[in-house]
Amino acid sequence: MKRNICTINMNEGEGRQTIYWDSEDMRLHTYADPDADTEYRCETYEQAVDTANALWGRVPGWDLEWIEDEDA
Numbered sequence: 031m032k033r034n035i036c037t038i039n040m041n042e043g044e045g046r047q048t049i050y051w052d053s054e055d056m057r058l059h060t061y062a063d064p065d066a067d068t069e070y071r072c073e074t075y076e077q078a079v080d081t082a083n084a085l086w087g088r089v090p091g092w093d094l095e096w097i098e099d100e101d102a
Contacts, residue, residue, distance in 0.1 A: 032059075033075055035082045039093040048097075049086065051078035058082060075099065 035058075037048045047062040051072060058070040058078055070085070072078035079096075087094050 033078075033099060034097040035079055035099075036086075036097055037095045038086055039095065041091040049082050051075055058085075 031053045032050045033053065034048055034050045037046055039046050047060045049058055049060055051058055053075070056071050056073060057068050058072065058081060059066070059068060070081055072081050083094070086092060
């Protein structure tokens with residue numbers, strides 16, 4: 031099951047992308063390139079949220095919009 035985490039508003043002109051966690055492969059993905067081989071494996075949804083924040087939440091010029099989890 032795919033659970034959306036956040037949408038990243040990247041630097042001007044770079045657009046937006048949504049990050050999600052797939053509970054089957056336990057990895058973070060982006061809808062911009064869902065088949066990309068990511069190394070970010072997270073055992074729980076909560077860990078996936080923390081990982082997304084650590085990876086993308088502190089990038090200068092990027093604004094994260096957190097998505098309310100319907101399964102929480």
